[in-house]
Amino acid sequence: MSSQTPLIRVTDVMPGCKISHTSAFEALLGCPSEIVKVLEIKGLQLPDKIFLPALMYQYGIVQAALEFPIFKMLFFKQYYFQGKRPTVFGTAEQIERLRKILRLTLLGPSYEDMDKWGIDKATQVEFRTMSDALAIHKKGTDEVAGIDDLVEFVCFAADGTLEYQGVKVKILAPNIFEFTNGEETWTVDITINEPQRPPLPIVMPELFADRSTFGAIALSKCTTGFDPTGYTSGVLLSLNGMFALVDSSAWTKEHLRHLGINSHEVFVFIDTHIHEDHCNIFGLVVNGKVSYAMSDDLGYWCIVTKIALTLDRPVEEVKHYIRQVRIELGKPFDWYGARFEFWRAVHTVPTLGFRVTLNGRSIIYSGDTLWGKKLTALLEKGAISHELHDFIQHIPEMGSDLTFFDAGGGLIHPDIEELAALPPQLRRVIVPTHLSKVPPNLQHLFQSLTPGQSWTFVEAKSWDVNAFRQVQNAPILAGLSPMWLNVILHQGRVREYPINHNLLELGKEGKNFYIVIAGTLSVLQKDEVIAQLSTGDFFGEMSIMFGVPCNASVRTNTPVRLLEIGKEIFNLLIKDTRIMEMLMKIHQFRPIFMQFHQFRELSVSTQNKIFVRAKKIIIPVGTRIIAQGTDADNMYGIIEGEAEVLHDDGRGNIRHVATLGTNQLFGEIALVKGQKRIADVVAKTDLVVFSLAKDDFDRLREEAPIFSMMLMVLAESRLKE
Numbered sequence: 001m002s003s004q005t006p007l008i009r010v011t012d013v014m015p016g017c018k019i020s021h022t023s024a025f026e027a028l029l030g031c032p033s034e035i036v037k038v039l040e041i042k043g044l045q046l047p048d049k050i051f052l053p054a055l056m057y058q059y060g061i062v063q064a065a066l067e068f069p070i071f072k073m074l075f076f077k078q079y080y081f082q083g084k085r086p087t088v089f090g091t092a093e094q095i096e097r098l099r100k101i102l103r104l105t106l107l108g109p110s111y112e113d114m115d116k117w118g119i120d121k122a123t124q125v126e127f128r129t130m131s132d133a134l135a136i137h138k139k140g141t142d143e144v145a146g147i148d149d150l151v152e153f154v155c156f157a158a159d160g161t162l163e164y165q166g167v168k169v170k171i172l173a174p175n176i177f178e179f180t181n182g183e184e185t186w187t188v189d190i191t192i193n194e195p196q197r198p199p200l201p202i203v204m205p206e207l208f209a210d211r212s213t214f215g216a217i218a219l220s221k222c223t224t225g226f227d228p229t230g231y232t233s234g235v236l237l238s239l240n241g242m243f244a245l246v247d248s249s250a251w252t253k254e255h256l257r258h259l260g261i262n263s264h265e266v267f268v269f270i271d272t273h274i275h276e277d278h279c280n281i282f283g284l285v286v287n288g289k290v291s292y293a294m295s296d297d298l299g300y301w302c303i304v305t306k307i308a309l310t311l312d313r314p315v316e317e318v319k320h321y322i323r324q325v326r327i328e329l330g331k332p333f334d335w336y337g338a339r340f341e342f343w344r345a346v347h348t349v350p351t352l353g354f355r356v357t358l359n360g361r362s363i364i365y366s367g368d369t370l371w372g373k374k375l376t377a378l379l380e381k382g383a384i385s386h387e388l389h390d391f392i393q394h395i396p397e398m399g400s401d402l403t404f405f406d407a408g409g410g411l412i413h414p415d416i417e418e419l420a421a422l423p424p425q426l427r428r429v430i431v432p433t434h435l436s437k438v439p440p441n442l443q444h445l446f447q448s449l450t451p452g453q454s455w456t457f458v459e460a461k462s463w464d465v466n467a468f469r470q471v472q473n474a475p476i477l478a479g480l481s482p483m484w485l486n487v488i489l490h491q492g493r494v495r496e497y498p499i500n501h502n503l504l505e506l507g508k509e510g511k512n513f514y515i516v517i518a519g520t521l522s523v524l525q526k527d528e529v530i531a532q533l534s535t536g537d538f539f540g541e542m543s544i545m546f547g548v549p550c551n552a553s554v555r556t557n558t559p560v561r562l563l564e565i566g567k568e569i570f571n572l573l574i575k576d577t578r579i580m581e582m583l584m585k586i587h588q589f590r591p592i593f594m595q596f597h598q599f600r601e602l603s604v605s606t607q608n609k610i611f612v613r614a615k616k617i618i619i620p621v622g623t624r625i626i627a628q629g630t631d632a633d634n635m636y637g638i639i640e641g642e643a644e645v646l647h648d649d650g651r652g653n654i655r656h657v658a659t660l661g662t663n664q665l666f667g668e669i670a671l672v673k674g675q676k677r678i679a680d681v682v683a684k685t686d687l688v689v690f691s692l693a694k695d696d697f698d699r700l701r702e703e704a705p706i707f708s709m710m711l712m713v714l715a716e717s718r719l720k721e
Contacts, residue, residue: 014038014199016053017464024047026087029177030190033065033250034144034217036072037228038199048073048165053088054174056310057282058525059195060413061250064310065096066107067276070151070227075411076226080136081149087152088404089162089169095153097309103147104306105274105347107135108349117301126385127298127350133383134348134370134412160258162219198233198251205452208260209305209679211492212238213339214358214458216402219255220451224408225277228438230451231255232277235365239338239358241460242267242483244294246365247278248353257597259452267483268325268335272367273351274302282307294325295498298350334572335485343368346384346392348412359491361457364403366395368434370415371406394423396426401457402447408434412547420445442497458491467494470517471563475605476538476579477515484573493564497556503540504554510543513570519560524553532557537604541583586611596637596662598710606704613696619687625667625680632670634691635711638662641687646680659684667710671697 011019017030018040027049028035039046046069056064066088073079073086088098105111108131115122135144156162160171168180175191180251209217215238221230233247234255249255253263253688269291273278280293293303304322308315327333329352333340338358345351345367353367370378371392379389396403396419407416416432420442431447432438438446462487470478471488480488485709494517497503504510506525515538523531525540530552533539543550544567565573573578589611595598599607619625623637628648638660644655645666660666671694692700701708 004360009569010188011044013042013044015194015196016058016061016186016190018190019044019047020051020179020188022167022175022179024167024181027051027052028069029188030175030316031069032196033062033064033276034059034199034434035065036068036226040226040228041199046072048079048084048086050086050088051177052094053190054086056094056097056312058192059245060253060282061196062276062280062282062310064251065095065276066098066102070102070106072226074123074136074150077461080145081139084284084526084637085150085152087154089154089164090156091160091171092155095155095222097312099147099151100154101306101309102151102616104277104302104309105349106150107131107144107147109302109305113301113305114298123298124526126344126388129350130346130378130383130705132401133378133381146507150474178628198254200228202231202251202254202258203214203451204258205454207454208238209452210238210454210456211243212456212458213240213460214238214361214363215454215456216363216404217259218449218451218453219245219259220250222404222433222449224434225275231435232280233433236261236266237356237363238456239356240336241486242336244268244270244335244477245281246270247272248280249277250280252280253301253587255451264289268294270294270352270365271299271303272345272353272365273299273347274306275349275368278368279303282310283329290321292323292325294327294340295352296327296329297324300324300326302350327375336483336576337491337569337572344388345373346375346378346388352394353395359458362400362402362603363457364395364398364399364400364405366403366405368406368413371395372418374412374414379567396422396430400429402455403430404433405432407432407438416442423596442548464488464494465519467561467563470535471515474515474536475608476582480577480579480592487569487573489564489567490698491565491569494561495564496559496561497561499554499556501560502553503556503562504543504550504552505553505554507549509547512564512566513544514538514540514554515563515565517561517563520557520558521560522555524555525551530605533604541563541570541574545574545580545583582612585614588616589614589690592616592639593637595639597663598665598714602704602706602710606707609700609704610692610707613700614690614692616693617689619683619689621683621686623683623687624680625683625687625689626677626679628677628680630677632667632675632677633694635665635667635671635697636681636689637665639688639690640688643686643687644682644684646682647678648680665714668714672708672711718721 008019016032017035020027026047028047029051030053031050049422053063055646070086079085091373094190111124132144138145145184154164156171162169170178173488177188179186193704215235216504219236223230225232228509231249234249235246237246248591256263269281293300304315304318308318327342329342329344338356340356342354345353347368351367351371353365375392378384393491406413407419409415413434413449419430427445431449466655491694516533516535518535521527521533586608589673640662645656647655666681
C-alpha cells in the first residue's frame with residue numbers, strides 16, 4: 001500500500017470477525033474458530049496482526065481461536081526463520097491469559113506447570129525431552145524458542161488506547177474499535193448478538209446414527225485445521241449403546257444434531273490433546289451440566305487449564321464441571337463393559353492414543369503421533385525411548401477391526417505413503433485421518449471416511465417390552481445408573497427354560513448371574529428345597545463372584561424366562577456399584593436370619609430387603625439396650641448370648657418378665673404399635689445381635705407388608721403372654 005494514497009476500509013469476514021485495512025498494516029479483529037478456512041474460502045489473506053475480542057468464548061464458540069492462524073504463520077509461512085512474528089493486541093489481562101494459552105498449546109506444559117499439577121518427574125522428563133526435540137529452536141542453538149520469541153504481544157494502555165506503526169487504536173466499547181490513520185478515523189464493530197452459524201456445510205447423513213453395542217461414527221471429515229473442505233477431528237464410539245466422543249471440532253453440537261443425537265447423549269469425552277482441532281468441547285461443557293473427560297492426569301490438567309484460561313474462570317471451578325475419568329497409561333481400564341488401553345503418543349503436546357475392546361472386537365485411535373521414519377529419526381536424536389518407539393511403530397500390528405490412524409504428513413504427522421506400504425491385512429482396517437484427502441493412487445488401499453459414516457461391529461439387541469420392564473423393576477438393580485442399565489440391556493441375554501431344567505448344580509462352578517423375569521424355581525441342597533424363587537429374584541452370584549462351586553442347585557418348577565449376565569460383565573457391575581456391598585450383606589445375614597423361624601416363610605425378595613438393612617452389633621454384658629418409656633428406635637434379634645426383660649410398675653417394683661436367648665427377637669412391639677417401650681431389656685451376657693433401625697423398619701413395612709403382618713402377629717402373642 002502507498003502511504004500517499006492510503007487504502008482504508010473494513011472487510012466483513014464472518015459474524016464476530018472483520019479485517020481493518022490501514023496504510024501500515026491489515027488487522028484481523030476477532031478470531032473465531034475455523035477462521036483460517038473461512039478466509040481461504042473467501043479468497044482473503046490471513047493478516048498477521050490480530051485484535052482480541054472482548055470475550056474469548058461466546059455463544060458456544062471460541063472467539064479468540066488463535067492457534068491455527070499462528071500455526072500457519074509459523075510453519076507454513078516460516079515467519080520465525082524470516083525474523084518476523086505475528087502480533088496480537090489486547091488488554092493486559094487478555095494478553096496474559098492468551099500468552100499462557102499459546103505457550104501451553106504451542107510448546108506444551110512447562111516443568112513448573114507439571115510440578116504444580118503433581119505430575120511425576122519421570123513423566124515430566126519424558127514429555128519435555130520429546131516436545132523440545134519437536135519444537136522450534138532459536139537460530140544456531142539447541143535452545144527452544146519461547147512464546148515471546150514466536151509471537152509479539154501488544155497491550156492497550158489502561159485508558160483503552162494504543163499506537164502501533166503510526167496507527168492509533170482505541171477501544172470505544174466492548175468489541176468496538178476506533179482506528180485513526182493520519183487524519184482519517186473509522187470504527188470497526190465485531191459485536192455478535194446471536195450464535196454464529198457453522199461457516200462450512202455440515203453433511204447430513206442419509207440414516208440416523210446407530211446406537212450399536214459396539215461401533216463408531218465419523219462426526220466430521222476428520223481433516224486438518226487448514227482444509228476448507230471440512231471440519232477437523234471427531235469420532236463417536238458407541239459402547240453398549242452409550243456415546244463416547246473422541247476429539248471434537250468447532251460447532252460440535254450442530255454436528256451431533258445432524259446425526260440426530262442430543263449432546264446430553266454423550267456420556268464421556270476423550271480429547272486426545274488440547275490443540276483446537278481436537279479439543280473443542282466448550283459448547284458441550286459450558287451448560288451447567290457436569291461432563292466427564294477420560295484422560296490421564298497430565299492430559300486432564302492441560303484440558304481444564306486451557307478451558308479455564310479461555311473462559312476466564314478458576315481451574316477448580318472448571319474441574320467441578322469437567323470431572324476426570326482417570327486412566328493410567330499402559331494399564332487396562334474398564335468403562336461400563338468396554339476395556340480401554342491408553343498410551344502416550346509422540347507429539348508436541350501431551351497426546352493420547354488408545355485401543356478399546358468390547359465383546360472381542362476392537363477399535364484403535366492412534367492420536368496425533370509421529371510414526372515410521374520420522375519416529376525413528378526422533379529415536380536417533382535420543383528424544384524418545386526405545387520402548388516408546390517400538391510400541392508406537394507396532395500400533396498397526398496390535399490387531400483391530402478398525403484403526404483411525406494419523407496420516408497428516410508434514411513435520412509432526414506420519415506420511416500416508418508409509419502407511420500404504422503396510423501389509424494388506426494391516427492396512428485394510430486403517431482409516432487415514434488428519435489429511436484433506438487420500439491421494440487418488442492410494443484410495444483403494446484404505447477404508448474411506450465421510451461425515452456421518454458408521455461402522456457396526458456388535459449390533460444392539462431388540463427387547464420384548466415386558467422383559468424390559470421386569471429387568472428395570474428387578475430389586476437387585478434398583479437405583480442402578482442409566483449407564484449400567486444400558487450395559488445390562490446390551491450385554492444381558494433373555495432365555496427361556498422348560499420345567500425341571502437344572503440351571504445350577506451343587507458342587508459345580510456357575511457361569512452366569514440370573515434374574516428371574518417370569519416363572520418359579522426351587523433352590524435345593526441335596527434333595528431338600530431350601531427356598532423358592534420367583535419374578536424379581538436372582539441367583540448364581542456367589543460362584544462367579546468368588547470362583548467357587550455352587551453351594552446349592554437351582555431347578556425350574558415352571559417354564560421360566562431369565563435374564564442372564566455373563567461372569568465378566570457381572571463382576572465389573574458389582575465392583576462399580578453398591579451391588580457388591582448389597583450381596584455381601586445378603587450372604588452375611590441369610591444364615592443368621594434363617595435361624596429365626598419368623599423369617600423362614602418370607603419370600604426371598606422380602607428376605608433380601610431385610611438383610612441389606614440389618615446391622616450386626618456386639619453389646620457388652622450389663623448394657624441397657626432398651627429403656628422402658630422411651631421412643632422405639634430399633635428392633636433386635638439375638639445371635640449369641642442372653643438378655644433379660646424387666647418391667648417397672650411405676651412404684652419402684654421391678655419385675656423379671658423373661659430371659660431371651662439365641663434366635664429370639666425383641667423390641668418389635670413398640671415399633672409395630674407405634675408406642676413407647678413397655679419394658680427394659682438388659683444384656684445378661686455379652687451379646688451378638690442384629691438390629692433394624694426404625695427408618696428401615698418403616699420402609700420395609702411399606703415395601704413388604706407381609707413383614708409387618710408377621711411382626712404384628714408376634715407382637716400380639718407377646719402381649720398376651
